[in-house]
Amino acid sequence: MSDLNRTPLYDTHLQLGAKMVPFAGYEMPVQYAAGVMQEHQHTRAQAGLFDVSHMGQLRVSGPSWEAVALGLERLVPQDVLGLADGRQRYGLLTNDAGGISDDLIFARQGDALVIVVNAACKEADIAHIRAAFEPDLTVTDLADRALIALQGPVSEAVLAPLDPRAAEMRFMDCAHLDLGGVEVWASRSGYTGEDGFEISVPATAAAGLAEALLAHSAVQAIGLGARDSLRLEAGLCLYGQDIDAGTTPVEAGLTWSIQKVRRAGGARAGGFPGADRILAELQDGAARRRIGLRPEGRAPMRAGVPLFAVAEGGTAIGQITSGGFGPTVGGPLAMGYAPNALAQPGAVLFGELRGKRLPVTVTPLPFVAARFKR
């Protein structure tokens, strides 16, 4: 794995007995000694520490908040200008065909934006953003910062003794915190469906901070395996599987992320790549949509399993894009795409597994209700 990148927490992972695997160009921990199942349950019950330093972090600044916000609005269908200082939103980089070239989080830090993008997309995203913004705006790649997620119901009680301001933050709030002498940029968010924080910390201070947090009896290191089952139960999309350049925000069921002001009739309607198609689909609907699926029985159905409307014959009507076993649900679950007419909750479709078609029931997302601090 010599050509792979390492995060600032690489040595910490090895000390904790992690099993390392290649992921998005990095050597990352897929699990620790406790195993995926226990790590998943621990996160839902207490607090899990995740190394997400492989993700891209960048900062965009310029002559004014308006210039920075309207700059990003040229690339995403979200309301950036209306974002209050110290708040963040989920956003989508779209392409000219209305597809999604990445999903991201953008936070307002004074008159600047701090953006977090997916690891596998970060080089392309940063090039795309630079091309659109420079020289009017300044784009800084924060490659010298690590990103640590602390997720689970005990997260607040872990951070509050270090900085009481952590307890005052609500879901999607962002703030500078002082965690035992380390100044960090933290948001109250995550990708597990649990309450928690994402903490951007200078790379040189990351291992020390991780060790300080892991010293708390409720905190355990959690690998990518449990991160995947947690986000799947929470009904959250994995870029490259559940959403990609060929899926639109409306097909993906992400219309909640597109505020009224950017929709038809809004004050700043359109003006982002693929707006024609996305605005039309917001009004008229898309032909297919992302759905939750519960396979009957115990057999997990994973990404790539074709979906059929009938138990025998016919052609595939869609496919599973993420699937596996949900430890909290206690059974297999999946997400995928199906035509609207077949996508109603309760509808029964068939997934073809090892040559056999097994029934799957369309189920509302999320599978496990979110427990954010609103």
Next chain:
Amino acid sequence: MKYTEEHEWLLAEGELIVVGITEHAAEQLGDVVFVELPDEGDEVSKDDEIVVIESVKAASDILAPLDGEIVEINEALVENPALINEDAEGAAWFFKMRPSDLSPMDDYMDAAGYKTFIG
């Protein structure tokens, strides 16, 4: 006890052979969440894919180690796949078969050989 390169163990029980996977294999698989076993009465040939194991990570196939007939399967394993992680070389046996050709047994490893094989 004999071992295959596919990480199965084979234990003679009278005229029958009991088959499971090794603790080493179970550890590599991670938490097992689903097991599909053959049907009792199935006639199988060596290297047929007759068991499917799904862990939290991936699906794996287990091959028939010998020609013969499946005479008993471990229903407890279907009900509780995690048994593989708890007791792979005991309670988590997969099936018992009546072999029609025992000659491949000579090629399978003993405990010391398997230990060397997995390093």
